[in-house]
Amino acid sequence: MSDTIAAIATAPAPGAIGILRLSGDGAIAAASAVFRPASGLPLAEQQDRRLIYGALLGPDGSVIDQALATISRAPHSYTGEDTAEVQCHGSPMVLSLGLESLFRQGARQALPGEFTKRAFLHGRLDLTQAEAVADLVDAETPAAVRQAAGQLSGVLGRRVRAVYDGLVDVLAHFHAVLDYPDEEIDPFRSETIGGALDRAREALEGLLATYDRGRYICGGVPCVLAGRPNAGKSSLLNALVGYERAIVTDVPGTTRDTVEERCRLGGVVLRLIDTAGLRETEDTVERLGVERSRCALAAAELALLVLDGSAPLTVEDEQAMEQAAAAPRVICLVNKSDLPLAVDLERLKRRFGRLCVVSAATGEGLDRLAGQVAELFPTGGDQGAGELLTNARQAAAARRALESVERAQTALAAGVTADAVLTDVEQGLSALGELTGASIREDVTARIFERFCVGK
Numbered sequence: 001m002s003d004t005i006a007a008i009a010t011a012p013a014p015g016a017i018g019i020l021r022l023s024g025d026g027a028i029a030a031a032s033a034v035f036r037p038a039s040g041l042p043l044a045e046q047q048d049r050r051l052i053y054g055a056l057l058g059p060d061g062s063v064i065d066q067a068l069a070t071i072s073r074a075p076h077s078y079t080g081e082d083t084a085e086v087q088c089h090g091s092p093m094v095l096s097l098g099l100e101s102l103f104r105q106g107a108r109q110a111l112p113g114e115f116t117k118r119a120f121l122h123g124r125l126d127l128t129q130a131e132a133v134a135d136l137v138d139a140e141t142p143a144a145v146r147q148a149a150g151q152l153s154g155v156l157g158r159r160v161r162a163v164y165d166g167l168v169d170v171l172a173h174f175h176a177v178l179d180y181p182d183e184e185i186d187p188f189r190s191e192t193i194g195g196a197l198d199r200a201r202e203a204l205e206g207l208l209a210t211y212d213r214g215r216y217i218c219g220g221v222p223c224v225l226a227g228r229p230n231a232g233k234s235s236l237l238n239a240l241v242g243y244e245r246a247i248v249t250d251v252p253g254t255t256r257d258t259v260e261e262r263c264r265l266g267g268v269v270l271r272l273i274d275t276a277g278l279r280e281t282e283d284t285v286e287r288l289g290v291e292r293s294r295c296a297l298a299a300a301e302l303a304l305l306v307l308d309g310s311a312p313l314t315v316e317d318e319q320a321m322e323q324a325a326a327a328p329r330v331i332c333l334v335n336k337s338d339l340p341l342a343v344d345l346e347r348l349k350r351r352f353g354r355l356c357v358v359s360a361a362t363g364e365g366l367d368r369l370a371g372q373v374a375e376l377f378p379t380g381g382d383q384g385a386g387e388l389l390t391n392a393r394q395a396a397a398a399r400r401a402l403e404s405v406e407r408a409q410t411a412l413a414a415g416v417t418a419d420a421v422l423t424d425v426e427q428g429l430s431a432l433g434e435l436t437g438a439s440i441r442e443d444v445t446a447r448i449f450e451r452f453c454v455g456k
C-alpha cells in the first residue's frame with residue numbers, strides 16, 4: 001500500500017502548460033474525480049498512456065480549465081505505482097486550485113523528490129539514475145546535460161555493477177576454500193583471485209579518475225578572483241556575469257565580504273568568488289574579508305589572478321601572485337587594457353604560463369579568457385558522457401570500495417587465511433552497493449532526495 005501523493009510538476013510561474021502529477025494507490029481515482037473527459041468515459045476507465053481531453057474541476061466542483069489527462073497503471077509508470085497527470089494551462093492559480101481538488105480526494109502534497117524516490121524504491125531506477133534526474137534538471141551546460149542523460153540511461157550504474165560482479169566472483173572462489181578456514185589459500189586459487197582483484201582495482205581507479213572532470217561538468221568549477229585592492233576584480237565579476245553584481249569604486253578595499261555568482265565561460269560553469277583584495281590592513285572588517293579571501297583561494301580549483309596592467313606592479317601584487325600560485329590552476333589576467341600598458345607581459349607569461357590581457361571596462365579579451373578556461377577544463381564532448389563520477393557521495397563510495405580491494409590484495413599477498421580476505425571483499429561490495437543504491441541506509445536515501453524539486 002502506498003499513500004497517494006500529488007504535486008504541481010511544472011515551475012511555479014505563469015507558462016503555456018502546467019502539469020499536476022499524482023502517484024500511489026489512489027492516484028487514478030483522485031484524478032478521475034477531478035477531471036471530466038469530454039467523451040463521457042471516466043478517466044479511470046481509459047487506456048494507459050493516452051491523452052484524454054476534458055475539463056478540470058476546482059474544489060467546489062466548477063470547471064476551472066480545459067485540460068488533457070493521462071493515467072499509467074502500476075507497474076508500467078515512472079514511479080512503478082499507479083500514476084495520473086493533468087496537463088492544464090500554466091496558470092499558477094488554476095494549478096493550485098486543481099491541486100486543492102486532488103487533496104480533497106485524499107491525495108497529500110508530495111515531498112521534494114518523492115516521485116523519483118518511489119521510482120527508486122520500486123526498482124525503476126538505481127541511485128545513480130535517480131541522482132542523474134536531479135542533475136539533469138539543474139544542468140547549465142550542454143556537457144552537463146549529456147553527462148546527466150547518459151547517467152540516467154544507466155551507464156554509470158552498469159560500470160559499477162561490472163566491478164560488483166567481478167568481486168562476487170572473488171567471493172565464489174573464496175567460498176570454495178572457506179570450508180577449511182585455517183588453511184592458506186592454495187597458489188592456484190590465489191592467482192585467480194589475485195587477477196580478479198587486480199581488475200577490480202583497475203576499474204575503480206579508472207572510475208575515480210573521472211571524478212575531476214565529472215565534478216566540474218556537473219557542479220561547476222570553484223574559481224576565485226584574486227588580486228590586490230583596486231586591480232579590478234569586482235569589475236571583472238560584473239563583466240563576466242553580465243550585470244552589476246558587486247560594488248565597484250576607485251577606493252581600494254571596496255569589497256569586504258566574498259561575493260559568489262555563477263557564470264558560464266568556455267562551456268563550463270564557473271562558481272566565481274569575488275574577494276576582498278589581499279593585503280595587510282588595520283581595518284577589522286577588511287581584515288576578516290581578507291581572511292575569507294584566503295579560505296576561498298584555498299578551496300578554489302582555478303584562480304583568476306587580476307593585475308592592474310596600467311600601473312607598475314607593487315609589493316601587494318607580488319603577495320597576491322604568490323598566494324594565487326598555490327591554486328591548482330592559475331590564469332593571470334592583466335586588466336585595464338583600455339589604458340596604456342605598464343607591466344612586463346613577457347615576464348608574467350613566463351611565470352604563470354597562462355596570461356590574458358583584458359579590460360573589464362570594455363569587455364576586451366574576455367573571449368580569449370573563455371578559450372583558456374575551455375582548454376583548462378575540457379568537457380571531452382560525448383566521450384565518457386554518463387559514466388563519470390559527479391558528486392562527493394559517489395566518489396567517497398568508490399574510494400571506500402578501492403581501499404577494500406587494496407586491503408584484500410595486501411592480505412592475499414601476505415598469505416593470511418581466506419576469511420580475512422573475504423571480509424575486505426565484502427566491504428568492497430557493500431561500498432559499491434551504496435553507490436548504486438542496492439544496499440543503502442534509509443537516512444542516506446532521504447538526504448539524497450531532499451535536494452530534488454517538489455513534483456520531481
Ligand SMILES: Nc1nc2c(c(=O)[nH]1)N(C=O)[C@@H](CNc1ccc(C(=O)N[C@@H](CCC(=O)O)C(=O)O)cc1)CN2
Nearest residue numbers: 009019021049072075076077078079085087115124456
Ligand atoms: N508528462 C511527463 N513528462 C515526463 C515525465 C512524466 O512523468 N510525465 N517524466 C518523469 O518524470 C520523464 C520521462 N520519464 C518517464 C519514464 C518512464 C515512464 C513510463 O511510464 N514508463 C513505463 C511505460 C513505458 C512504455 O510505454 O514503454 C514503463 O517503463 O513501464 C514515463 C516517463 C520526463 N517527462
Ligand SMILES: Nc1nc2c(ncn2[C@@H]2O[C@H](COP(=O)(O)OP(=O)(O)OP(=O)(O)O)[C@@H](O)[C@H]2O)c(=O)[nH]1
Nearest residue numbers: 229230231232233234235253254255277336360361
Ligand atoms: N579603465 C579601467 N578601469 C577599470 C577597469 N576595471 C576596473 N577599473 C576601475 O578600477 C577601480 C577598482 O575596480 P574594482 O573592480 O572595484 O577593483 P577590486 O579589485 O574589486 O578592488 P577591491 O574590492 O578594493 O579589492 C574602479 O575605479 C574601476 O572602475 C578597466 O578594465 N579599465
Ligand SMILES: [Mg+2]
Nearest residue numbers: 233234254255
Ligand atoms: Mg572589489
